[in-house]
Amino acid sequence: MASTEIEFEDIIEKFKLxxxxxxxxxxxxxxxSFIDAWHRANYIMVVEDVNYWCKYECNESQFLKVIRNETNLDRCLKYSITDNCAFDDLKERSIETCHDWTYEKPDSFMGEFKLGCQDxxxxxxxxxxxxGLLIGLLIIGPLSDKYGRKAIFILCGIMGGIVGLGKSITAWYWIYVALEFVQVLIGxxxxxxxxxxxxxVPKRNRLRFLGLVSSFFGVGDITLALLAWSVPYWRNLLxxxxxxxxxxxxxxFAMDESIRWLLIKGRKEEAINIIQKAAKVNKIHISNEDLHRMKSEKTSKNTGLLDLLKITMKSRKLLLRTLMCVLMWMTSSFSVYTLxxxxxxxxxNKYLNYGAVACASSMAVLSGGFLMENLKRRxxxxxxxxxxxxxxIIQSLVPKEYSLLAAVLFFIGxxxxxxxxxxxxLYTSELFPTYTRNTMHAFCSSVGRIGSILAPQTPLLTQYWSGIPSMLVGSLSLITAIAIFLVPDTSEDPLPDTVEEAEAIGHKKNNISTSRVTIISSCC
Incomplete structure (x- = not known):
């Protein structure tokens, strides 16, 4: 009689988080997570807005004080001054366009690259x-599905560091912009x-694991604010x-490849070796018979991004999930970066404000696992x-004189x-089968990055109404909340390996749960 195959989920259930x-x-x-937070958000601190004024040949302090504080002249325009700094008849003088500026912080990013009146x-x-992040995720996802999670994320981490250091030494603005693009493209x-x-990790530990790892994004953002405050010169900060x-x-040497990825690629012996090593470290026993009965598949080595997308999107259910995932990512990335x-x-203080926002994110991560364990996913x-x-939406309507209330609502939001x-x-990673999981996760998140592409432009909208960024975040979030009703809850299902298993997500009695073989779990 042929031995019944055992799912990897049943093996990994023997391990504790x-x-x-x-x-x-x-x-x-x-x-x-910690390092990625630094790399993804440092431009907010590096490319800071600083005050500047048109540069006059006259340097008399009293004259400059009048120009800066006692006139309503746009900072991109200047009075035509030809005599000895007389300012009693400024309104009668002609006005001309500035071509050079004096910066409050001459060694700032704006000051060194002379970006006056070029916001x-x-x-x-x-x-x-x-x-760069959008395109990079479209590249990194398929590469990690093809060549392995470990090799790709290590390579990305190192390359990101090399290019990032390159940004700190360039003397040309457009070279800096190009390096910014390349750094997130490959790093x-x-x-x-x-x-x-x-x-x-097994299904029962997935939430705690995600919470622990993701909490260091907030720690990274908090330390980013502290470092930017302590190291004010942007080149040294980078x-x-x-x-x-x-x-x-x-x-x-310290990290192992994903066992689930090795199995889906048919590299069963490598997967078994990692499990045996982990079992030895944890001092638990897993029989060789169970290990060799583990289900292992062999997929095509030449499957590309388009082929993987076609395989997944042939299913109407998975196509709908893909569209909903893109919408969720677009709204969320727009909100996160806009805020x-x-x-x-x-x-x-901008550093304290940024740190407070990061603290709000950390609190969300720490409480998120508890909420999802008790309230499922959707x-x-x-x-x-x-x-x-x-x-x-409420915060955008708060009058300017109630700045404290506006700030409190901002942090709560x-x-x-x-x-x-x-x-x-987490939701995105649970909706798709193993052999396309990282590709689809990367596809949804990368296309959704359209939101984060638009987010850096929102400060420019505040010159028309200061509440525009908050109103946009609020409106998009409400629309997306309604749309989420179209996708299933995934909390009761193990990670699917095939399209058929992925389609069955959300059904109480599906093929995944009935086909799984349960082994000893009393030690879990």
């Missing part, structure tokens, strides 16, 4: 950053690392932020999106926005 092997995995991936160049850095390690981590990337060289970017424009996701929408973003990360 805080066992030595998986605790090491959490620490290694938490560092990836679009300052915000363009963030937009180009998000464009974003978290997507592949996240997928590796999710595939290495060197501090990118130099730790070379620690990823250690991961070549981070505009947090430095709130009343008060309910907390809809709640997070819906509350984000309501709070920011950021908490719910971060909750939704956390849920989307």
């Amino acid at each position: 805080f066992s030595p092997y998986h605790l090491k995995l959490v620490v290694l991936l938490a560092f990836v 679009w160049k300052r915000t363009l850095v963030g937009t180009v950053h998000s464009m 974003t390690p978290f997507s592949a690392a996240f997928t590796l981590g999710i595939e290495m 060197r501090v932020l990118y130099a730790p990337s070379f620690i990823f060289l250690i991961y070549i 981070l970017i505009n947090s430095v424009n709130l009343a008060g 309910v907390p996701l809809i709640t997070g999106m819906g509350m984000t929408g309501l709070i920011f 950021k908490y719910f926005s971060a909750l939704a973003f956390l849920f989307i990360y």
